[in-house]
Amino acid sequence: MAMHYSKLNDKTFLVRLEKGExxxxxxxxxxxxxxxxxxxxxxxxSIENPVLAHYRVDNRAYKEKPMxxxxxxxxxxxxxxxxxxxxxxxxxxxxxxxxxxVFGGHLVDTxxxxxxxxxxxxxxxxxxxxxxxxxxxxxxELDERM
Numbered sequence: 001m002a003m004h005y006s007k008l009n010d011k012t013f014l015v016r017l018e019k020g021e022x023x024x025x026x027x028x029x030x031x032x033x034x035x036x037x038x039x040x041x042x043x044x045x046s047i048e049n050p051v052l053a054h055y056r057v058d059n060r061a062y063k064e065k066p067m068x069x070x071x072x073x074x075x076x077x078x079x080x081x082x083x084x085x086x087x088x089x090x091x092x093x094x095x096x097x098x099x100x101x102v103f104g105g106h107l108v109d110t111x112x113x114x115x116x117x118x119x120x121x122x123x124x125x126x127x128x129x130x131x132x133x134x135x136x137x138x139x140x141e142l143d144e145r146m
Contacts, residue, residue, distance in 0.1 A: 003030065011122035017112045023047065023076070024089045024109045030120065031080050031087040038123040043076035045116030050095065051108035060136030062106065070113045071095035074102065081129040081140050088129055088138060 003026055005015040013034070017026050023043075031039060048070045053062040078091035091107035129138040 005030065011124055013118075013120045013122075015118040015120055017045070017116040017118070019112055019114060021112045021116075022109050023112065023116055024091055024107065026112075027078070027080070027089045027091075027118070027120070028087050031089075034122075036080060036120070036122045037082050037087065037126040039080040039120055040123065041076075041078050041080070041118050041120045043073060043116055043118040045073045045076075045112065046114035047071055047073060047095065047110040047116065048113040050093070050110035052093065052095075052103060052105040053108050054105050055137070057135050062108075064108060065105070067095075067103065069097060071097055071103075073116065075104075076107070076116070076118070078107075081127055081138075083129040083138055090138075 003015055003017050005013050007013055015030055027041060049068055050071060051064055051066045053064045055062050073093060074096050075094040076091060078089060080087050080089055093107040094102055094104040096102050127140050130141050132139045
């Protein structure tokens with residue numbers, strides 16, 4: 001399995017994932033191979049057997065929900081930041097089943113069933129993420145506060 005991509009300009013890529021590829025793992029692999037340290041991405045496509053999750057700050061835990069079947073991605077968005085020296089992909093997704101019911105949440109990961117098309121925008125920065133003890137998530141370390 002090999003993803004396909006085109007460089008649209010200096011920092012924007014159009015990426016197509018193939019059947020059987022892992023979505024988050026493929027985005028991470030793409031960023032590593034192109035030395036992308038911070039990015040955002042958007043996508044559509046078709047996936048199967050996704051695992052979604054919902055985070056609760058009160059107990060600092062994700063509740064995962066494995067789903068069976070083939071789903072259309074109605075919206076895939078996310079960010080990439082550096083964590084412990086490697087790109088960390090954080091994805092959120094909305095998907096629909098064959099009855100047009102929509103589900104959404106944090107994307108743990110999923111397999112591509114037909115294809116997934118992504119736009120990956122390199123932010124030309126190298127912001128890192130750090131685990132927040134207060135809320136239990138990995139957050140961007142940012143320079144300023146208002």
